Amino acid sequence: ETGVTQTPRHLVMGMTNKKSLKCEQHLGHNAMYWYKQSAKKPLELMFVYSLEERVENNSVPSRFSPECPNSSHLFLHLHTLQPEDSALYLCASSLDPGQTYNEQFFGPGTRLTVL
Amino acid sequence: GQNIDQPTEMTATEGAIVQINCTYQTSGFNGLFWYQQHAGEAPTFLSYNVLDGLEEKGRFSSFLSRSKGYSYLLLKELQMKDSASYLCAVVDSNYQLIWGAGTKLIIKP
Numbered sequence: 001e002t003g004v005t006q007t008p009r010h011l012v013m014g015m016t017n018k019k020s021l022k023c024e025q026h027l028g029h030n031a032m033y034w035y036k037q038s039a040k041k042p043l044e045l046m047f048v049y050s051l052e053e054r055v056e057n058n059s060v061p062s063r064f065s066p067e068c069p070n071s072s073h074l075f076l077h078l079h080t081l082q083p084e085d086s087a088l089y090l091c092a093s094s095l096d097p098g099q100t101y102n103e104q105f106f107g108p109g110t111r112l113t114v115l
Numbered sequence: 116g117q118n119i120d121q122p123t124e125m126t127a128t129e130g131a132i133v134q135i136n137c138t139y140q141t142s143g144f145n146g147l148f149w150y151q152q153h154a155g156e157a158p159t160f161l162s163y164n165v166l167d168g169l170e171e172k173g174r175f176s177s178f179l180s181r182s183k184g185y186s187y188l189l190l191k192e193l194q195m196k197d198s199a200s201y202l203c204a205v206v207d208s209n210y211q212l213i214w215g216a217g218t219k220l221i222i223k224p
Contacts, residue, residue, distance in 0.1 A: 004157070040123065042214040043202070056211075090157070098210050100145040100165060106157035 003027040006091050006107035013081065014115050021076040021110045023091030031097040032074040033104065034066060037088040049074060050097050081114045088112070117141045119215035121203050126221045127193055135188045135201050135218045143208025149177055149188045150202040152217065158202055161188070190220075198222045 004025045013019050025032060034046040048056035049068040063085075065077040074091055088111050092104040120138045127133040139147070146165040150158040164170055164179035164186060176189040188201055203215040 040216055042119065042216045043204075043212075045211070100206055100210065101163060102206065102210060102212070103148070103160050103163065104212065106159070108155075108157045111155075 004091060004093055004105050004107035006089075006110055008110055009108065010111045010113075012113045012115065013078070015081060015083075017081075018077070018079040020078065021089055021091075021112075023074040023076075023107055025072055025074075025091075025093040025105070025107075027093055027105060029093040029095050029105070030071060031094045031102075032068060032071070033092040033094075034074065034076050035090040035092065037090055037109070043090070047076075048097060055097065078112075081112075083114050086112055086114045117205075117207060117213045119203055119205060119213055121201075121215040121218045123216070124219045124221065126223060127190075129193055129195060129222055129224050131193050132189065132191050133193060133220065135190070135203075135220065137186045137188070137203035137215055139184050139186075139203070139205045139213070139215075141205045141207045141213055144181060145206035145208065145210060147177075147179055147186050147206070148202075148204045148212070149186075150204065151199050152202060153199045161201075193222050195222050195224070 007022045031050045036044040046060045047066040067075040088109045090109045091107040094104045118140045149161040152158040162177035169178045174191045179186045200217040200219045202217045204212045
């Protein structure tokens with residue numbers, strides 16, 4: 001148990017569907033992250049929130065829409081996805097993103113398949 | 116551009132020692148992390164190096180040479196449960212984590 005939970009663990013959706021991924025951290029951290037993990041590729045940082053404000057958006061397509069209602073919860077809303085968006089989506093949290101020692105704690109991920 | 120290089124896959128024998136290398140070229144350096152990720156699970160923290168030298172933690176050790184842009188993770192007395200992917204990540208000048216693609220380690224009996 002890492003203190004970061006994600007739901008659902010697996011998701012299959014069509015290209016016209018709308019779905020949401022949920023992340024919750026129980027560690028009292030101030031920063032939360034969404035990453036995309038594809039086979040044999042580095043983790044791709046998608047979004048960073050610090051104290052509920054978005055501080056980083058790495059040119060992610062608008063079909064991915066994040067929401068951070070409070071410092072413990074993070075959502076990723078999905079709509080009109082493409083098959084190449086199929087991947088493992090990881091959520092992480094850390095105490096403070098502006099520090100050199102910024103250990104990130106990861107959730108187990110949502111395995112997304114877009115048909 | 117920023118780049119982290121690790122071998123894609125390595126194989127080792129139970130009970131042996133293995134060294135996983137990581138070389139990096141980044142805009143600034145504020146530390147290097149190693150994470151372990153079992154298949155279908157979350158990455159978990161193994162080590163953090165910011166100064167040159169070797170950090171030992173049980174069966175796992177991590178080494179850093181900032182002048183060479185090089186780190187390695189050393190795993191001793193390998194166990195079957197060490198079969199996993201090992202991710203190297205560097206903290207750059209903007210305090211962002213730059214990730215390598217990971218090294219898949221296969222342990223054989």
